[in-house]
Amino acid sequence: MKPRGGRGGGGEQxxxxxxxxxxxxxxxxxxxxxEHGPREWSSIRSKGLLPRTGKSCRLRWVNKLRPDLKTGCxxxxxxxxxxxxxxxxxxxxxxxxxxxxxxxxDNDVKNFWSTRQKRLARLLRAxxxxxxxxxxxxxxxxxxxxxLPTQKDPCLDMIPFQGTTTPAxxxxxxxxxxxxxxxxxxxxxxxxxxxxxxPPPPVPLLTHGGAGAGHGSSSAAPTSTxxxxxxxxxxxxxxxxxxxxxxxxxxxxxxxxxxxxxxxTFFGLDDxxxxxxxxxxxxxxxxxxxxxxxxxxxxxxLPHLPPSPSPTVGSLSGADKGQKPC
DNA sequence: AACTTTTTCAACCGCGCAGGA
DNA sequence: ATCCTGCGCGGTTGAAAAAGT
Numbered sequence: 001m002k003p004r005g006g007r008g009g010g011g012e013q014x015x016x017x018x019x020x021x022x023x024x025x026x027x028x029x030x031x032x033x034x035e036h037g038p039r040e041w042s043s044i045r046s047k048g049l050l051p052r053t054g055k056s057c058r059l060r061w062v063n064k065l066r067p068d069l070k071t072g073c074x075x076x077x078x079x080x081x082x083x084x085x086x087x088x089x090x091x092x093x094x095x096x097x098x099x100x101x102x103x104x105x106d107n108d109v110k111n112f113w114s115t116r117q118k119r120l121a122r123l124l125r126a127x128x129x130x131x132x133x134x135x136x137x138x139x140x141x142x143x144x145x146x147x148l149p150t151q152k153d154p155c156l157d158m159i160p161f162q163g164t165t166t167p168a169x170x171x172x173x174x175x176x177x178x179x180x181x182x183x184x185x186x187x188x189x190x191x192x193x194x195x196x197x198x199p200p201p202p203v204p205l206l207t208h209g210g211a212g213a214g215h216g217s218s219s220a221a222p223t224s225t226x227x228x229x230x231x232x233x234x235x236x237x238x239x240x241x242x243x244x245x246x247x248x249x250x251x252x253x254x255x256x257x258x259x260x261x262x263x264x265t266f267f268g269l270d271d272x273x274x275x276x277x278x279x280x281x282x283x284x285x286x287x288x289x290x291x292x293x294x295x296x297x298x299x300x301x302l303p304h305l306p307p308s309p310s311p312t313v314g315s316l317s318g319a320d321k322g323q324k325p326c
Numbered sequence: 327a328a329c330t331t332t333t334t335c336a337a338c339c340g341c342g343c344a345g346g347a
Numbered sequence: 348a349t350c351c352t353g354c355g356c357g358g359t360t361g362a363a364a365a366a367g368t
Contacts, residue, residue: 018338020362042353054353059337062355074334095356106356107336114358115333122332333365339358347351 017051021060025050029057030065038066063107070103075112083109 021029028050036043038061041054050057064071075083079101086097094106094113101109 020336039354053338055339055355056337058354063336092357094358110357111333111335118333329368331365331367333363335363336361338360341356341358343353343355345351345353347349 015051016045016053016056018056021064025052026060026065029060032057033061033065038062063105066105068103069105073103075104075108079104080112083112087113 029044032040032044032049038058041058043054044050044057045052045054052060063069082100083097086093086100090096092110092113094110098104098106098109
């Protein structure tokens with residue numbers, strides 16, 4: 001990190017400091033927020049409180065100092081599901097997705113997603129025979145215990161892992177920005193999404209076992225089986241044993257599950273889904289990369305999930321205070 | 327135990343929008 | 348109508364920690 005002085009707009013202001021925050025800086029920032037609320041970020045520097053840009057201050061607050069954050073907690077299975085579904089629905093609107101996840105920041109969601117993208121990429125590369133034209137994949141199975149019933153060359157090397165830019169499908173909003181006011185208090189009051197096509201966030205999505213389940217958020221998923229990922233899973237097929245880890249929301253109580261990845265949106269592939277070496281056709285929809293990594297099957301520890309935190313709007317500020325056990 | 331690889335997390339950057347002057 | 352400033356968002360990077368060999 002090159003601490004460049006930056007042409008700090010005002011001559012008297014100290015050079016902008018970058019890099020990791022110190023406890024002292026945190027304290028100053030917290031004090032500022034206590035006194036003024038989470039705003040006036042730029043005044044922090046202009047008043048000489050901290051040699052940090054307003055931007056940096058805001059980021060620090062939002063991502064680290066906010067009292068309602070679930071820091072240090074891995075994403076629960078339910079959270080993962082929400083992220084995956086919403087990403088399919090909204091694209092990379094991390095801030096918006098985060099509004100559905102109390103205690104999570106857009107940065108959390110973003111990091112989570114990119115981590116999984118990387119993991120998937122690696123897994124697929126490892127798992128899938130590289131069959132190039134004219135070269136048969138004879139050697140592949142030797143290094144992998146599982147055999148993949150490949151039906152068609154998935155050309156995985158060409159999968160455009162689009163975590164970065166491509167929304168799975170556009171929701172038609174040209175501006176990703178929510179109304180400012182809504183944004184501003186997102187953390188504290190949970191979201192009030194600007195209308196558009198999505199349902200209001202929090203209530204249904206973190207349903208656990210059904211209660212309060214979803215405002216019909218989706219266009220898809222006529223049945224829960226649409227969400228059932230793996231009929232040929234090579235990690236945990238046996239373990240699955242009829243349990244759909246992703247759809248533990250009782251379909252009866254939640255007749256309208258979250259949107260599934262609609263056909264053609266799996267990593268930008270059209271027509272067919274590529275799934276760890278085999279191609280799934282649209283009628284097998286519901287495949288999502290989340291199913292791939294072994295740890296996904298931590299799902300079977302789901303019973304440990306906290307009893308529906310009732311992630312309703314507003315639960316964020318109160319109930320989620322402090323660092324609760326994950 | 328040492329080394330390598332992978333994952334996680336924190337922070338920065340650039341861009342675009344909104345509101346005020 | 349235009350410019351300026353502040354803020355929020357999404358993408359990216361890099362260091363530290365954890366896991367694997």
